[in-house]
Amino acid sequence: MKRFVLSVLATVVFVTAQTALAAGSDDLVLSPASVRFSTETVLEGRSVKIYATVTSSSQKDLLGVVRFFDEKEEISGDQPVSVLAGKSDDVFVEWKPHELGKHNIRIQLIPFENSSDNLANNTVEKTITVLADSDRDGIPNISDPDDDNDGHTDDQDAFPLDKGEWTDSDGDGAGDNKDTDDDNDGVPDPTDACPLDPTESVDSDKDGICDNADPDDDNDGVLDVDEIKNETNPKNPDTDGDGINDKEDVWPLDPLKGRDYDKDGLADSTDPDADNDGIPKTEDVNDANIGPVITITTDNKPLSLITAPNEPLEFESTQSTDPDGKVVSAEWTVDGKKTPGQKLNLKLTSSGFKKITLRLTDDKGESREKTFTVFAIHPVMRWIAITLLFLIFILAIFLAFSYSKRRESRWEAIEEGFKTILKFLPRPKKINKK
Secondary structure (H helix, E strand, O other): OHHHHHHHHHHHHHHHHHHHHHHHHOOEEOOHHHEEEOOOOEEOOOOEEEEEEEEEOOOOOEEEEEEEEEOOEEOOOOEEEEEOOOOEEEEEEEEOOOOOEEEEEEEEEEEOOOOOOOHHHOEEEEEEEEEOOOOOOOOOHHHOOOOOOOOOOHHHOOOOOOOOOOOOOOOOOOOOOOOOOOOOOOOOHHHOOOOOOOOOOOOOOOOOOOOOOOOOOOOOOOOHHHHHHHOOOOOOOOOOOOOOOOOOOOOOOOOOOOOOOOOOOOOOOOOOOOOOOOOOOOOOOOOOOOOOEOOOEEOOEEOOOEEOOOOEEEEEOOOOEOOOOOEEEEEEEEOOEEEEOOEEEEEOOOOEEEEEEEEEEEOOOOEEEEEEEEEEOOHHHHHHHHHHHHHHHHHHHHHHHHHHHHHHHHHHHHHHHHHHHHHHOOOOOOOOOO
């Protein structure tokens, strides 16, 4: 009996051992070390590959599938594995996380022949954190200086995660790009001349400076404080509406008198020379324009009208001015030939006179002309002429002095003759009245 019991026990142990050995020999293994990710830094909006390696400890080829889960949601369909005896097989899936934060990734191996498979090594779980990358630039927000990639660093961006906003001028929680009243002054931005200044909304002269800070609201050249003193309108450059700017209008409150261009107290309409340029209104092309004042120099020196033949000369008009504008063009005329420019280079090839005309035109289209004559004479002839003139001058002085002396002697003789005659003439007697 005892032998029978021992024999049964031995049989049971043997069968159990054989069953365990068989189970281990046909096992497909999925270990934690065999599961890996294509990157350790998983970012939102980016895909990551999850790899799994299945190993066989069997002496025969085994088949199965691997399933990947994000929490309870399956990432992809079954991934079949075909593992040769004693070898391994790799599978992977593409995973694009939809939420930030921690994710529990579960990989499950399902062998087709599971009667002898060890289920304890068929499941692996790993936790991975998905980091925020708002601008999808591959840099997680925790280390990205500009999370929304709008060109404004996070420390200066009121909306670091909104690419379309970065400033909230009035602090109302709405970014300026979407806010219809950035300074919250009650005036909508499209009609607010200073949309970021709650104390300003009007810029009368459109000079970029709103009226409260602008010392000259209408930009007429007269300060607002002076306009108030003058009783003119500080927001209207032409208070009386006569077409003349208040600064230029001698009578800014009288639309009937109009302009006084030369400020002589006479309205241009009645002034015979409104611009005081010496040209009467009836002859002046533009009686509200003084015109160029011509100054001609020779080699940057006062104009020289005497030269020698073949001696180069350079005449200039650069010192000419226009009191109420600027000179825009100059034209020289010599022997009918016109030469434009501020300078004229000239050489007289022979002795004689040469007439030159300079015409200047100002920015209002009015021209002035000046004509002068240059005399060319040989240096020797010049000195002879100077000597002759000097001798003539001396002779003239001598003759004048001599004539003056003779004339004085004659008058003295005449005077003495009259005195002698008067001595012989009878004197009238005195009559005594009683």
